[in-house]
Amino acid sequence: MYYQMIPLMFRHQLEENKFALTLPIGQSSVYSMNVADIGKCVGSIFDMPEKYGNKIIPVAGDKINGKEIENILNKNLAPSRYSYANTNLEQFRSFGFPGVEDIANMFEFFQTDKMQRDINLTRELNKELESFDQWVNKNKQLFK
Secondary structure: OEOOHHHHHOEEEEEOOEEEEOOOOOOOEEEEEOHHHHHHHHHHHHHOHHHHOOOOOOOOOEEEEHHHHHHHHHHHHOOOEEEEOOOOHHHHHOOOOOOHHHHHHHHHHHOOOOOOOOHHHHHHHOOOOOOHHHHHHHOHHHHO
């Protein structure tokens, strides 16, 4: 999941300065990443083809659950308040927006814990890798 998806797709205003996060991840932690950090990782991979050529490189910037996302948003975006609405997959699919089924399938896969990423390797590839906390702090304007 990309960090940029949180303010665009999963944040729903309940009232002034109160928001729900409708992420269908249950109690699972999901790998996530800043889109911009992927390009820096790819650049490092191209710079070292003998080390990374013909390999799958499992990159991620963070692994976080719904409550952690809630806490990070509340810490960085006060006075706005966020609450993780533990939306199940069936509820999420009922939202009916274009692409909802594909996104629900993605989150269903995330809940299986079959997706494995290597955050330490990602940090080797991109020394400036941002955690979700760092990204939110630098991108507060996206939540207005």
